[in-house]
Amino acid sequence: QVQLVESGGGLAQAGGSLRLSCAASGSIFSPNVMGWYRQAPGKQRELVATFGTGGVTNYADSVKGRFFIFRDNAENTVHLQMNDLKPEDTAVYYCNFKGLQALDYWGQGTQVTISS
Secondary structure, three states: OEEEEEEEOEEEEOOOOEEEEEEEEEOOOOOOEEEEEEEOOOOOOEEEEEEEOOOOEEEOOOOOOOEEEEEEOOOOEEEEEEOOOOHHHOEEEEEEEEOOOOOEEEOOOEEEEEEO
16 A cells, blocks of 8 residues: 655645645555646546656646656655646646556645636
8 A cells, every 4th residue: 555645735826836745655666656647627637747766757748847746766755846837727636656566546636726
């Protein structure tokens, strides 16, 4: 089992910045991929950014150049720095951990609301 605890998020104005953090604990083995997904009202959950233990990152086109993901493998944490926020970034953001053998864990979600 892997537990994910998220922090950060909240309310910001368009053009502002927020940072999300996620700490993983439990049965953590490498390789793995940690990242962030989001779900806006009435929409499907979508990938925001991921970071593998091998150093490979992946971003949604909609956030490239604005959001930056980084992780600390020793601390099993992953962070999402969100800059130049837009109202369309409003969503519940979920931390995700994917490991071998189809292991797939989710955090409880944290609300991000961007006002115009």
